Amino acid sequence: MKYNVITITREFGSGGRTIAKELAARLGYSYYDYNLVQKIAEQSNFSRQYIEEHGEDASQSGWFAFAWNNYGGGLSDQLYVAQRNVITNLAEQGRCIIVGRCADYILRERTDTFHAFIYADRAFRQKRIVDVYGESDESIESRVEKKDRRRITYYRYYTDRKWGQAKYYDVCLNSGHIGIDMCCDLIERMVK
Amino acid sequence: MKYNVITITREFGSGGRTIAKELAARLGYSYYDYNLVQKIAEQSNFSRQYIEEHGEDASQSGWFAFAWNNYGGGLSDQLYVAQRNVITNLAEQGRCIIVGRCADYILRERTDTFHAFIYADRAFRQKRIVDVYGESDESIESRVEKKDRRRITYYRYYTDRKWGQAKYYDVCLNSGHIGIDMCCDLIERMVK
Numbered sequence: 001m002k003y004n005v006i007t008i009t010r011e012f013g014s015g016g017r018t019i020a021k022e023l024a025a026r027l028g029y030s031y032y033d034y035n036l037v038q039k040i041a042e043q044s045n046f047s048r049q050y051i052e053e054h055g056e057d058a059s060q061s062g063w064f065a066f067a068w069n070n071y072g073g074g075l076s077d078q079l080y081v082a083q084r085n086v087i088t089n090l091a092e093q094g095r096c097i098i099v100g101r102c103a104d105y106i107l108r109e110r111t112d113t114f115h116a117f118i119y120a121d122r123a124f125r126q127k128r129i130v131d132v133y134g135e136s137d138e139s140i141e142s143r144v145e146k147k148d149r150r151r152i153t154y155y156r157y158y159t160d161r162k163w164g165q166a167k168y169y170d171v172c173l174n175s176g177h178i179g180i181d182m183c184c185d186l187i188e189r190m191v192k
Numbered sequence: 193m194k195y196n197v198i199t200i201t202r203e204f205g206s207g208g209r210t211i212a213k214e215l216a217a218r219l220g221y222s223y224y225d226y227n228l229v230q231k232i233a234e235q236s237n238f239s240r241q242y243i244e245e246h247g248e249d250a251s252q253s254g255w256f257a258f259a260w261n262n263y264g265g266g267l268s269d270q271l272y273v274a275q276r277n278v279i280t281n282l283a284e285q286g287r288c289i290i291v292g293r294c295a296d297y298i299l300r301e302r303t304d305t306f307h308a309f310i311y312a313d314r315a316f317r318q319k320r321i322v323d324v325y326g327e328s329d330e331s332i333e334s335r336v337e338k339k340d341r342r343r344i345t346y347y348r349y350y351t352d353r354k355w356g357q358a359k360y361y362d363v364c365l366n367s368g369h370i371g372i373d374m375c376c377d378l379i380e381r382m383v384k
Contacts, residue, residue, distance in 0.1 A: 119358055164358045166311055172364035178382055186378055190370055 001027065003191045004094040004112040007103040009155075009169070012147040013125030013132075015180040016118035017099055022184045024097045027191070032090060033099040036083070039090075044082035054079050056101055056154045057147060080158055100151075104168060105159035114191050117169040118183060120176030193219065195306040195383045196286040199295040201361070204339040205317030205324075207372040208310035212291045214376045219383070224282060225291040228275070231282075236274035246271050248293055248346045249339060272350055292343075296360060297351035306383050309361040310375060312368030 006023065010016020017033055024031035032039075037055070041048045054076055080102075087106050090096050091113065098107075104115045120128075126140045136143065152163040166172050171190060173183045198215065202208020209225055216223035224231075229247070233240045246268055272294075279298050282288050283305065290299075296307045312320075318332045328335065344355040358364050363382060365375045 117358055117364075121359075166309055166356045166358045166361075166364035166366075167313075169358075169364070170366045170369045172309075172358035172361070174358075174362045177362045182382065186381070189378070190374065 001095075001192060003114040005091045005107060005110065006097045006114045006116065006187070006191060007107060008097060008099045008116050008118060009104045010100060010118040011120060011125060011164075012144060012151065013129040014118045014120040015128065015175045015183070018180055019118060019175070019183045019187070020097045020099045023187055026184070026188055027097075028095070030090075030096040031099075032096060036086060036098070036101060039086045040079075040083050043086055044079070046079055046082060050075075051079060051083075055083070057150050102155060102158050105155075105161060108168075114187075115169045116187055117164065117166075117172040118175050119164060119172065120174055124176030193287075193384060196304040197283045197299060197302065198289045198306045198308065198379070198383060199299060200289060200291045200308050200310060201296045202292060202310040203312060203317060203356075204336060204343065205321040206310045206312040207320065207367045207375070209291055210372055211310060211367070211375045211379070212289045215379055216289045218376070218380055219289075220287070222282075222288040223291075224288060228278060228290075228293060231278045232271075232275050235278055236271070238271055238274060242267075243271060243275075247275070249342050294347060294350050297347075297353060300360075306379075307361045307363075308379055309356065309358075309364040310367050311356060311364065312366055316368030 006020075006029070008016050008020040010019075020033065021031055023029070037048055037051045040046065040051050083101055084106050087098060087101065087103050090098060091107050091110060094112075104117075107113045108115075122141075122144060126144055129144065130140055155161065155163050161168060164172075171187065173186065175183050178186075198212075198221070200208050200212040202211075212225065213223055215221070229240055229243045232238065232243050275293055276298050279290060279293065279295050282290065283299050283302060286304075296309075299305045300307075314333075314336060318336055321336065322332055347353065347355050353360060356364075363379065365378065367375050370378075
């Protein structure tokens with residue numbers, strides 16, 4: 001295998017997680033997404049609940065946290081450092097796929113790492129979110145809008161990169177246009 | 193074939209033109225790049241020389257032209273309109289690949305069109321430019337820097353889009369990392 005580590009940065013509802021899971025199965029790699037929360041909790045003083053509430057999908061992350069709560073800002077940064085250490089260690093062990101959490105940026109210096117960005121237009125994502133996660137009291141437009149804004153803000157704050165810029169990735173795939181299965185096939189071909 | 197038209201937006205030296213040419217041969221599609229200049233000249237009042245000097249690689253395009261020369265600005269816009277008409281007509285005829293010249297933006301509403309963005313880091317592009325086009329009196333760093341700036345400015349002015357944003361494309365491929373042959377193979381697979 002050409003690459004020891006694969007990072008998948010994804011837009012909410014684009015199917016990036018599904019692609020990562022499928023690829024991990026095909027390649028025999030470990031897969032890290034929500035299960036990173038447990039690892040971070042084990043290796044830091046943060047509770048699972050705090051990690052879930054203050055990660056990349058947090059309502060108050062990065063400079064929001066700073067602006068709204070002096071202490072919150074400091075803790076958010078400590079959580080980011082704990083998460084960075086977990087991701088760096090996992091990459092060191094190798095043969096893994098890591099979803100989100102700025103892993104593309106954290107592992108940018110490693111030459112054995114392949115970086116993919118998965119995105120899709122809003123209409124595709126909204127439909128898929130309702131299909132996969134179901135309806136909620138909140139409108140689907142508002143759910144996607146909020147989640148996008150949180151991830152973009154979090155990513156910008158901790159990486160100083162703009163979200164969705166092709167140059168940071170080996171490949172960027174529009175899952176809404178080319179299909180989730182095709183995304184898996186193409187990445188598998190590239191990394192093998 | 194799923195797509196009637198393919199647009200390739202590319203960074204200078206990334207191999208986008210080579211990829212487009214190879215794909216056209218594999219798919220039996222017409223290929224339009226420099227030969228667009230001749231078509232635009234035939235269908236407008238502009239000379240070949242003017243088109244070459246005021247296209248996407250022009251030293252004075254878009255708002256530069258406006259700022260520096262009132263008349264130049266107006267003519268640049270007329271040239272863009274002539275070019276847009278040529279590209280729109282070619283797409284109407286179908287079975288073609290169009291390189292650069294904001295074709296991705298001009299044909300954004302067509303559902304039978306596949307949009308690819310090809311890019312690579314500076315070191316790869318600099319080496320490739322010297323290999324393909326040879327040395328010149330100007331340093332390679334300066335040649336790439338200038339050409340990038342011109343294309344980005346031209347693209348921004350006529351499309352109001354930022355250069356290199358994944359969301360405008362079906363696929364974005366880092367030719368420096370995955371290789372030019374692999375780019376051809378992947379796009380061929382996606383469009384067939």
